[in-house]
Amino acid sequence: MEKAQKVFESMMENDFCSQWLGIKPILIEKGHCILQMEVRKEMLNGFGTLHGGMAYSLADSALAFASNSYGRISPLINGNMTYSKSAKIGDVLKAEAKVISLGNKKADTDVVITCEGQEEPFYFFRGTVYRTSKEHAV
Amino acid sequence: MEKAQKVFESMMENDFCSQWLGIKPILIEKGHCILQMEVRKEMLNGFGTLHGGMAYSLADSALAFASNSYGRISPLINGNMTYSKSAKIGDVLKAEAKVISLGNKKADTDVVITCEGQEEPFYFFRGTVYRTSKEHAV
Amino acid sequence: MEKAQKVFESMMENDFCSQWLGIKPILIEKGHCILQMEVRKEMLNGFGTLHGGMAYSLADSALAFASNSYGRISPLINGNMTYSKSAKIGDVLKAEAKVISLGNKKADTDVVITCEGQEEPFYFFRGTVYRTSKEHAV
């Protein structure tokens, strides 16, 4: 099994939040990850659409698996989310994360979230992780 | 009852996500809001600390109540989160939102999240809402 | 002449800052723009590399031409810059701006800045403009 896959499984086992979100892995490889999530009732905000923090959570999980896939423990230090369209209950979202810059001390990752059956992306996320010198025990 | 309080109650009634997060209002007034949330097991990430998206969700809810408190429907268009410290299970977090700039078409809001018993803030959030011309029906 | 080109020329005529930066247009079309700039001595910071604000200025100009290319006056409301590598005096930079989301009231644009002779991008910028209802007089 590839290291990226091993790191994902090791992280996901303890990631009770991603489990609660119902996140499913579609693709896990070095610096690249695709996750799927279906919008449920308890993810809605006061406007009846997907809560901004839930869309962000999906993106953050995708970033985490992509940027930790190289093996080093890499926590998020900054995240930025741009909202274009609003997802509704029952929508099936796909988050694709790609590491756009891999440095010795930090890495930057883009995540684009699309909605099944719709062409234009709904959410755009960009985040930076600090790359510690500690390796995932996998 | 003040308009800010009315808007909060009207939004919160349908905000199943904030309800799920166990968010409690400490203070709700025009352009200003304090919320409280306790970190639960299903909010943890693969590192055993509060998932970045859960901290963001608390901040986003605080921003939403503060920036909608003037009466106009105002959805988030951009959110930025800076991570300084990591909350753990059982931690009681307070999110204080203040509108820092109120324009005709957009408003900017800062949210600082602190942890009970600790002096230095854990998370810093800044977000921008688009101010529609539509009023909350309260 | 295309509208995008006309808007560019009309804006550039008064854009004394882009003129001072020595910005040259490589490509100007609807929602898409490539600019070139050479790093000069008065653009350096205290570390002897390109000042973060100068890299940002190049990106901001590229965003402005791309997001105003549809004809409506569209000022920046939020900009976010991620720094990966540092440019030096004499470096020739290319900034490519693409509108990633075009809404009725706002548009989001990505700008990637690369350095001649180097493969990996140096700077990543993402910004949001408010789309007024006023048209450029071109």
Place this chain on the structure above:
Amino acid sequence: MEKAQKVFESMMENDFCSQWLGIKPILIEKGHCILQMEVRKEMLNGFGTLHGGMAYSLADSALAFASNSYGRISPLINGNMTYSKSAKIGDVLKAEAKVISLGNKKADTDVVITCEGQEEPFYFFRGTVYRTSKEHAV
């Protein structure tokens, strides 16, 4: 002379960009800095107001002096700028930078830019620096 002041003078000597911007120090102390800048013609954008990148440059310089004031070399890795009002030619701007979180590996700094004679801030900046282990030679 205080270390913060020594670091400022050492950086400013080579910071040809801040010199070009006409930046003047009003206050330099540990984790805190106030700079002044007057808007000149070559700082204007195509709308006849201060170019977004010039406002950002002022904020970035203020952040640099505040976050390097502890002695460790600390380059910017991410900057976020929110635009509320537009400065015009002749306006005298003040940028106040405060370190809001000082960690071992990174520091976060807020900068608020105000305009002489006006109450409400014009620009809000937040940035993160990586704190290297190398000390400024002062």
